[in-house]
Amino acid sequence: MxxxxxxxxxxxxxxxxxxxxxxxxxxxxxxxxxxxxxxxxxxxxxxxxxxxxxxxxxxxxxxxxxxxxxxxxxxxxxxxxxxxxxxxxxxxxxxxxxxxxxxxxxxxxxxxxxxxxxxxxxxxxxxxxxxxxxxxxxxxxSRPVERLLARNDARIAGFSRSELVSLVNDPDELDTAVRERLLDCLQTWSDFFQRLLHLRAALTVDHDQQRVAVEHLAEELGHNDNLRKQRGGNHVACTDPILQAAMHWFKHAMMVGSDYERTLLMHLVLEASGEIFHEQASAVFGDMPHFREHGEDDGDHAAYGVDLLRRAPVALLPALEHALEAGWDMMTLLCDRMAQLARA
Structure with missing residues (x-):
């Protein structure tokens, strides 16, 4: 040869x-x-x-x-x-x-x-x-993470019947005064959400989750200012103690949770709830592109978390299940409070 x-x-x-x-x-x-x-x-x-x-x-x-x-x-x-x-x-x-x-x-x-x-x-x-x-x-x-995602789907379905979603779906109730009070609450939350994005990006250690956190921050950066400009700069900050306490719960969770818990709260809870709300609100606030554009982005942003959480070690799942339930409880409280303040 x-x-x-x-x-x-x-x-x-x-x-x-x-x-x-x-x-x-x-x-x-x-x-x-x-x-x-x-x-x-x-x-x-x-x-x-x-x-x-x-x-x-x-x-x-x-x-x-x-x-x-x-x-x-x-x-x-x-x-x-x-x-x-x-x-x-x-x-x-x-x-x-x-x-x-x-x-x-x-x-x-x-x-x-x-x-x-x-x-x-x-x-x-x-x-x-x-x-x-x-x-x-x-x-x-049979994968435990799939059970976690199934539970998240159930909480998403429940949130779609929340007071806030019900409010924007009732044009008769959303008169000018209610609309402006609601926008004040939403602006307050949007400003605070920017802080959560920065906090998550700064504290995340895992390489892949940090990359997603930074990309997410870059895509969301300035959305609160867009909302403010579309209102003509009008904004009365909401200092309601219940609303403030609910927002600061997420700040605390971002500070003390694991990378996976931060990912879960940001994408499966905050972005998933945002997708539902902004999709409904875009029809009511048709003169404000912020709601339509934000709703279109939120679906993609929520999917980021699913991909990352599929990698979570099995040992972390009990903590993730607890974070999921607590996160949705606080998100529902926060959004219900905004609806109550708007109606007040």
Whole structure:
């Protein structure tokens, strides 16, 4: 055989991005099996039983929790990520993840994501036949974070029937005086919300959550001033003690909570409630673009939190459940109080 050196570029290997198991599509990130290239397949001696694939998860991408009967190994070559399931820990270049038979595990990319090499030892890779991959995905309905999100959906539904939403949905009740008092309350809350955005960005430590916090701050910056300008600069600050106490509860929670609790309160509670309110208010305050524009943004902002919370360690879920319930209780109190003050 002629002696020669070959270079097989990673980009030359055909990628696989998803598989379907029992009617459910599962995202894989990127999987590039060596067996897809004849030169690579022939070069690895068949008697070793080793099958190899390049694998990649971009920042924020996740390979859901799953199990397989045979052992496997992931060598992290570049970038950063996390492994979760039966073990929860960060991954960096040079780490080797040893997966034994039947254990629950999944991976996600952090920062800019990671590239690794996945190895199996029975002669074929897990996804050599994508129609029948040799893995079993954990049911998403059994994941604790999904239960948290389901509870959040229930609180969102309850908030849609709150006093504040009911008020803006009743044009007969929203006369000029009520409208102006409500706008004073909303301006007071909008000014305070800017402080919460800065506080969250300043205190968040986790790289991915800090990146989202800073991006969120940049997108929201000055929205309170837009509202003030659209009112012609008219604003009487609301000093009602109940309203002030409810607002400062969120300030305290941002100061003492974990990064995940701050993310939950900001996106699942504050932004989700804002989406509901601004969507309804945009019809009533049609002369003020602030409400329509803010409502359009809030849906995207709320989704940021869902992506981040899917990464939360299982051990944090009791604290997150408590923060969720307390956050919605305080948000409902705050908004009900604004409606009461507007009607007064």
């Amino acid at each position: 002629q002696k020669k050196v070959q270079v097989i570029a990673r980009d030359a290997i055909e990628p696989l991005h998803r598989v379907e198991v029992a009617g459910t599509v599962h995202e894989l990130g990127t999987v590039k099996a060596f067996a897809k290239v004849a030169a690579l397949a022939e070069f690895i001696p068949s008697h070793t039983g080793v099958a190899m694939s390049w694998v990649h998860l971009a920042g924020g991408q996740e390979l859901g929790a799953h199990r397989h009967e045979e052992r496997g190994m992931i060598l992290v070559c570049e970038g950063t990520g996390e492994v979760f399931g039966d073990i929860e820990r960060p991954l960096a270049a040079g780490d080797a993840v040893l997966v034994t038979s039947g254990c629950l595990h999944g991976f996600r990319g952090t920062g800019d994501g990671f590239w690794g090499i996945s190895m199996q030892f029975n002669g074929s890779a897990f996804y050599d036949t994508p129609q029948t991959p040799r893995i079993e995905f954990e049911s998403s309905s």
